[in-house]
Amino acid sequence: MKQRYTILIADDSEMNRAILADMLGDEYIIIEAENGKEALEQIRTLGTRLSLVLLDIVMPELDGFGVLAEMNKEGWIEDIPVVMISTERGVEQVERAYSLGVTDFIGRPFDALTVHKRVVNTILLYAKQKQLVAMVAQQMYEKEQQNNMMIEILSHIVEFRNGESGLHVRHVHVFTEMILNHLNQKAGGARFTPAEVSTISTASALHDIGKISIPESILNKPGKLTPEEFDRMKEHTVIGAQMLEDLPIYRDVPLVRTAYEICRWHHERYDGRGYPDGLKGDDIPISAQVVALADVYDALTSPRVYKAAFSHDESIRMILAGECGAFNPLLLECLSELSGDICDAFRQTDPFQSDRQSLHNVAEALSREKDLPVSKRTIQLLEDERTRHDFFAALSNEIQFEFTVSPPVIHFTPFSAQKLGFPEEIPRPTRDPHLLALMPSKLLYHFADLLRGTSPGHPLVELDCRLNINGEKRWHRLLARATWSNDEPPRFLGGIGKAVDIHESRTQLDKLTLIASTDALTGLFNHASAREKITNRLRERPDGHFALVIFDLDYFKSANDNRGHMFGDKLLNHLAQRLRHVVRSGDIVARVGGDEFLIFLEYKNDLEAAIKRIFNALIGEYEGFSISLSMGVAQTATVGYDYDALFQAADNALYAVKRGGRGQYLFYDESMHDTLSSISPIVQAPRQTSQEEADLT
């Protein structure tokens, strides 16, 4: 799968754009702009998705130089290569274009081969350059790491012999670096270059190498040194310096020269009363002055065989009061200003941390200084966008998420995560217990399949389902948009989506549907919904044996008249419950009118036995009222599969029962065809068309 690069052609002549587009062919996605303003809009919209801009100079609205100026102002020129196309070949024009950052020129007349080559080269060059910057930064980092490691090992050998804490060298390094940077700050940045700061702080590690030649008995003597012993001890400065001077090579490398200064003079005093040379004031190299201060501070704050550790504040106070040596007033100023920072820095647990940070900075600076504001700006824009997004997401009260296929991760907005009680980021969602508690895996996979089944042209998916949120199952509508790559063929990358709570409206709808389809008194289906269900059943099973039964209560009017309507209602309810019990679960029962009921059932062979069983189960006594029924039965076997015909036939049979003295059931036959209906017109089955319905009312 080859990535297709996107190229913007900005030229006011449609002909010229077309010629260029044709020359580049199908390998590229071509976007056109007919003036400078349009070009800038495209660049603003597409950003680094643009791999190249082919830019004409003479254009209306805003010319090519105007576009370049804006691209410079916004920093886009750093990331998007521009190749100028023009008939203008004056030196001045070319120079101006190059100074504004164009990568190359294509002059008219266009040559297909040249255009193609230049475009390919420029795109590859940019891609390669980005790669190289990353590689160089990485190598720099590794090399610096190794250098530092060697010096660190060396100085630890010295420390180990001195019985000092392993952190002394590290502390002196950090302290030195901080003081130097602060001196720079005070001097407005001009005093030391970053390289000098790095050299001095690295060299500081070697300040005590001369101690290697001092006997251990003196180095680690717990008590006070004798004058002879002290003189011997003082020699470590000169010896260290000598060691460096005797190096067969590297003697003149800045790091070694600086280390020499530090070794020899880090015990000099600003008042001239130090050793070995008694240098005074700024005759002492600044490197040695700073390291001397660092050395004293760390010696004070660390425990030694001859003393306990002083606190940070106490050590600072002692140094500033001149109790431990004499220092340059400027350095003392730095020390007191940096006091808090030093205290914090020395508490650092990872001694390499500051190093890594500074190397990171170097690598960044290396990747061209101009890049810094650009990437900062981009990150800022992204952060703004994120903040805005989170804010609106929280307002909308919706669960919003983003997901990617590779790696398989779902991100929820902070609001959503909080609402669900989830982490914001969930890797491998199909196996995650949070998500599986939210929705069954079958549903999860179904949703994923729906998304995978979309296309770049139709990326939207909608699914209504119940989500289990904090133990409550509520209806939600999942809306998602899949994202697809620009490759050919496109790859499914992931998507964004939200879940909207539709529980209220959904349950309301369910309730309304139920209300509309049932009879309020008995809870059985009403005639309209029974008709619909039966019609569906007949259509689904055109070869099944069905019977439609209609019955009513004999003498119901007298029960109402004698015992009141309340009793009548209770009686109907009672009958409905009995009816429910006597039919099988697949059968359909409904109340189709005042005291008229309907049963629709499927039978295998002996319909008569089934009818008899039902009939006998329904009759009997209820609160002193003797239930007697008249029942008409119509079969699909004789009448056919049309609902209205079946209903009519059962109605006719019922009428025949009524006429024949009530209290029994009859099967419809041809002889009953022309009999009257027993059912009052207002409870007739609803008709096919609204016109007929209107006629009835």
Next chain:
Amino acid sequence: MTLQECYAALGGDCAEVLSRLRSEALVQKFLLKFPADPSYDLLETSLAAENWEEAFRGAHTIKGVCQNLSLTALYRSSSALCDALRGGQPLADPALAQQVRADYETTVSAIRAFQSQLPQ
């Protein structure tokens, strides 16, 4: 009339354009589009309105397109007109515009003649 004959009639360099665009079909496709290009109208209306900057842009575009299609005669005259109008200068020598007009007519009528006998 062949493409070569058409180029000869309009004072262009057929061999040169073919060497650059590398396909006779492509050259023909763009050549046939040339009469519909709006730059010439822009040039004429801008000249009439004495809008010199827009006239320059019109001449400049004609020049660029002619260069790409090796319509040499029109390229030369539009290039001369373009230089005279550069920087928004008023047209001092109307003969320059007259020459562009004449070359444009020749070019377009040659293209139309060529087009008229192409199989539809």
